[in-house]
Amino acid sequence: MTTLVYLIPVALFLGALGLFGFLWALRSGQYEDLDGAAERILIDRDDGAQNVPRSK
Amino acid sequence: MALDLDNVTSVLPSSQEIKLASRSLGGGLRQTDLSVPMVHCGACIQSIETAIGKLDHVDAARVNLSTKRVSIRWRGEEVPPFVATLGRLGYQAHLFDPEVEEKDKTLSELIRAVAVAGFAAGNIMLLSVSVWSGAEGATRDLFHWVSALIAIPALAFAGGIYFRSAWNALRHGRMNMDVPIAVGVSLAYAMSLYETINHGDHAYFDASVSLLFFLLIGRTLDHVMRERARTAVNGLSRLAARGAMMLRGDGACDYLPVGEIEPGMHMLIAAGERIPVDGTIIHGTSDLDCSLVSGESTPKNVAPGEAVQAGVLNLTGPLTIEATAAAKDSFLAEMVRLMEAAEGGRARYRRIADRVSALYAPVVHLTALVTFIGWILASGDWHRAITIAIAVLIITCPCALGLAVPIVQVVAARRLFENGVMVKDGSAMERLATIDTAVFDKTGTLTLGQPRLVNASSINPTMLAMAAEMAAHSRHPFSKAIAGFAGYAGQPILDAVSEHPGFGIEATAEGDTWRLGRRGWAGWKARTGGEGKFGGVGGTVLSKNGTIVATFAFEDALRADARTAIAQLRDAKVRVEMLSGDTAIACGKVAATLDVDRFVPCLLPSGKVEEIEALARAGHKVLMVGDGLNDTPALGAAHVSFAPATAADIGRNAADFVFLRESLSAVPLALDVSRQAGRLIRQNIAIAVVYNTIAVPIAILGHVTPLIAAIAMSASSLLVIGNALRLQGSMPSVPARPVPGDRRSAGIKKLAHTS
Numbered sequence: 001m002t003t004l005v006y007l008i009p010v011a012l013f014l015g016a017l018g019l020f021g022f023l024w025a026l027r028s029g030q031y032e033d034l035d036g037a038a039e040r041i042l043i044d045r046d047d048g049a050q051n052v053p054r055s056k
Numbered sequence: 057m058a059l060d061l062d063n064v065t066s067v068l069p070s071s072q073e074i075k076l077a078s079r080s081l082g083g084g085l086r087q088t089d090l091s092v093p094m095v096h097c098g099a100c101i102q103s104i105e106t107a108i109g110k111l112d113h114v115d116a117a118r119v120n121l122s123t124k125r126v127s128i129r130w131r132g133e134e135v136p137p138f139v140a141t142l143g144r145l146g147y148q149a150h151l152f153d154p155e156v157e158e159k160d161k162t163l164s165e166l167i168r169a170v171a172v173a174g175f176a177a178g179n180i181m182l183l184s185v186s187v188w189s190g191a192e193g194a195t196r197d198l199f200h201w202v203s204a205l206i207a208i209p210a211l212a213f214a215g216g217i218y219f220r221s222a223w224n225a226l227r228h229g230r231m232n233m234d235v236p237i238a239v240g241v242s243l244a245y246a247m248s249l250y251e252t253i254n255h256g257d258h259a260y261f262d263a264s265v266s267l268l269f270f271l272l273i274g275r276t277l278d279h280v281m282r283e284r285a286r287t288a289v290n291g292l293s294r295l296a297a298r299g300a301m302m303l304r305g306d307g308a309c310d311y312l313p314v315g316e317i318e319p320g321m322h323m324l325i326a327a328g329e330r331i332p333v334d335g336t337i338i339h340g341t342s343d344l345d346c347s348l349v350s351g352e353s354t355p356k357n358v359a360p361g362e363a364v365q366a367g368v369l370n371l372t373g374p375l376t377i378e379a380t381a382a383a384k385d386s387f388l389a390e391m392v393r394l395m396e397a398a399e400g401g402r403a404r405y406r407r408i409a410d411r412v413s414a415l416y417a418p419v420v421h422l423t424a425l426v427t428f429i430g431w432i433l434a435s436g437d438w439h440r441a442i443t444i445a446i447a448v449l450i451i452t453c454p455c456a457l458g459l460a461v462p463i464v465q466v467v468a469a470r471r472l473f474e475n476g477v478m479v480k481d482g483s484a485m486e487r488l489a490t491i492d493t494a495v496f497d498k499t500g501t502l503t504l505g506q507p508r509l510v511n512a513s514s515i516n517p518t519m520l521a522m523a524a525e526m527a528a529h530s531r532h533p534f535s536k537a538i539a540g541f542a543g544y545a546g547q548p549i550l551d552a553v554s555e556h557p558g559f560g561i562e563a564t565a566e567g568d569t570w571r572l573g574r575r576g577w578a579g580w581k582a583r584t585g586g587e588g589k590f591g592g593v594g595g596t597v598l599s600k601n602g603t604i605v606a607t608f609a610f611e612d613a614l615r616a617d618a619r620t621a622i623a624q625l626r627d628a629k630v631r632v633e634m635l636s637g638d639t640a641i642a643c644g645k646v647a648a649t650l651d652v653d654r655f656v657p658c659l660l661p662s663g664k665v666e667e668i669e670a671l672a673r674a675g676h677k678v679l680m681v682g683d684g685l686n687d688t689p690a691l692g693a694a695h696v697s698f699a700p701a702t703a704a705d706i707g708r709n710a711a712d713f714v715f716l717r718e719s720l721s722a723v724p725l726a727l728d729v730s731r732q733a734g735r736l737i738r739q740n741i742a743i744a745v746v747y748n749t750i751a752v753p754i755a756i757l758g759h760v761t762p763l764i765a766a767i768a769m770s771a772s773s774l775l776v777i778g779n780a781l782r783l784q785g786s787m788p789s790v791p792a793r794p795v796p797g798d799r800r801s802a803g804i805k806k807l808a809h810t811s
Contacts, residue, residue: 004195004198008198011179011182012179012202012206015175015179016175018175019171019175022171023168023171026167026168026171031167032122033120033121033123034122035122036101036119036121039097039098039121040098040101042098043098043101
């Protein structure tokens, strides 16, 4: 019983972490172009980290 | 061969048009979104982004490969030449109507709701498993309390979608599937909370939340499918003019959006542009392609003084036109009004799910009430009677029923999508499954609305090659048909080529004057000057120094597989009719070749609507397939409608289905898929009913525990989903020809490879 007192919050916290991670990814537009994301990994950017906009 | 869009020559958007369509982001920054259907790989992304990023005044460009669009941010007054840049890279780009923001919000709300419901369902299920495995006393109470806390945000956030929809339906005196869901879920939660407070052993938190989770998945998939079809249709190039170059009194030119053009203004229409509003020609001669407007397949020759309708395409020469009506009073707006007035069968149609729930919800709620009264009379125990009555509601909560329809439709829509057919919504498939009459438009639907040379074999190859060489300089449909025969290398080299709008093409080669065009103009030495006999057999000739050396005969080319498609429709017990604005002779020929049951020629747009309404009054369920502006009201009036990708913009938006490939076999395919889907939907509903007839007696007798409820509900949902997936495998693969490459984008890619 005493172990449950901290195990349950820990389990819920980890679950919530995953949930918020997903919601954040959704909000930042990472699901807007799934096909493009798969291809972009193959593109070399010679100009370093370029600031590219995401359409809103 | 890919879909030929040549007949609807799309014009590159002018810089004024791009500026008009761009959005201001503040601080002088503007954003333009272009549809680039040919983007298909990582290399495309890179070359486009690099090339456009290098242009002056361009801040950034980003390609979205999923929607095949590129969004460009730029600043300044002048529009950077990105369309030309894309053209040089080999990508055709066009503007599209800006998205309606509402739709995207719905999708992200649904996905968020699925995430929250999934999180809650997973955690509550874990706690419930411990309870089922024998947790007792204080531990069980603790688990119940934690479950209750997790369920609250899930119900409020994810359940909100259902509560709102149920409330909306009830307020309008209707019944939908969301009503029993909302009632079941909220009562289950309330009872479980009461049990938890009183240290009871049965709580249904897991049932209520996992029910929401399952149903939300179905609803989200359904939405994603429709969204995808909508995006694909929206990305097609726009055919209506967005504006026109206006000629002011002092000779200066202004680019005005269509909405600001007023009667009396003068506009300049270059060759290859569409006429934005009704008007009268005051200067210039040209040929007009009216196929999209009136259904006439032969280009019309026009001279000053003649009236022109909005939507026709100017083919050969520049025209100055005086507007006679504002956009809101022109032909196009008239079509929209007719369509809105005709909106009939569709609005009256009630979806299968709604019809089922109108029966289902009262039965279930009555059963729960009867159970409650029965237990009170039998045992006199209020608490027990309420618990059992609510258990009946939970077990009958239409989990399987809520999934039965959308899951089948998602699978069916996906099948159609892979074959280049876009479905606007699920109800369209339900309606298509019921049709018994199919009505086709002729020009542009059964035919390609594009002439084909029929006597090529009887023409001297040298003359044909000469004509093809000359024809390559014109955008007249007849020229395009002749230009396809280029390639024979024996002809003399052309020196000067000039196009005479309304007459033909003149060229000089090795001292001889060659003319390709109307008989009376080209063969000026010939006695048989058949002036006015334009089009038809013998209308177009090739002449050398005024003597006719070759005669060309044209015929409107039939769409690929038109004959097979109509035969398939007749096999499926569908009567096939043809309504056309074209002449009786042209219609009769096509009707005979295609074996159409009945045809009516020379119809005005309102005439088509009347024909369809007459059929509907006779008790027929009518499918309308059409592409022109003149078909749009009929598309609206029919029970269900189909349009090819080459259709006019409003036609595409009005139609329930849009097919992206050239082949007309899309129609029988969609009919077949819809009928199969209809069968599976009925099977799924039957499965759900069988499940209920087994589960309800158990619940009424008071033997339901949360464990039984969870197993029964998941099992019935999985059964329904499994049954729906049979649609994926049970059908013969692509009917006409296999599609190479990426299945999902193949249709759009094909479409793009052509124009």
